Amino acid sequence: MSAACSVEHCPDKPRAKGLCNRHYKRWLKYGDPTGTPTQDVDEIAVQRAMNGQPPSRMTPAERAAATLALHRQGLTGPQIAEQLRISRRTVQRIREAAGVAAKRDQALVASRKSAVLQLSTDGLTGRQIAARLGISDSRVSVIRRAA
Numbered sequence: 001m002s003a004a005c006s007v008e009h010c011p012d013k014p015r016a017k018g019l020c021n022r023h024y025k026r027w028l029k030y031g032d033p034t035g036t037p038t039q040d041v042d043e044i045a046v047q048r049a050m051n052g053q054p055p056s057r058m059t060p061a062e063r064a065a066a067t068l069a070l071h072r073q074g075l076t077g078p079q080i081a082e083q084l085r086i087s088r089r090t091v092q093r094i095r096e097a098a099g100v101a102a103k104r105d106q107a108l109v110a111s112r113k114s115a116v117l118q119l120s121t122d123g124l125t126g127r128q129i130a131a132r133l134g135i136s137d138s139r140v141s142v143i144r145r146a147a
């Protein structure tokens with residue numbers, strides 16, 4: 001076994017097939033030691049995810065494909081997150097990377113704002129409101145300050 005991974009410029013020690021742990025894992029997953037997730041989209045996995053049954057193991061590329069497809073169907077960030085069982089932050093990151101703006105989120109923002117203000121009137125603390133609505137404490141503060 002040679003002293004280094006067979007991938008050019010990789011200084012790591014080989015683990016199997018002359019590849020280091022990291023490159024060996026990529027080879028197992030993508031069939032190419034230098035493979036990246038963007039090369040690997042299983043359309044069936046994407047379809048399942050879009051139908052609300054995401055496979056337990058989805059590649060980042062599959063998540064991105066499903067996110068953008070649902071986005072094109074007009075779903076909001078939280079709806080996409082729920083459907084794909086990923087975080088809202090992930091949805092946001094994927095949309096930002098693809099350069100597409102959130103759709104119809106204006107309606108969501110408006111309804112969230114009125115919910116925050118209503119719960120605030122009901123006497124709940126910022127933390128309680130955040131927990132109730134599934135949003136962050138700082139988001140609640142921003143909404144209350146703006147009101």
Ligand SMILES: [Zn+2]
Pocket residue numbers: 005006007010011012019020021022023024
């Ligand atoms: Zn390597």
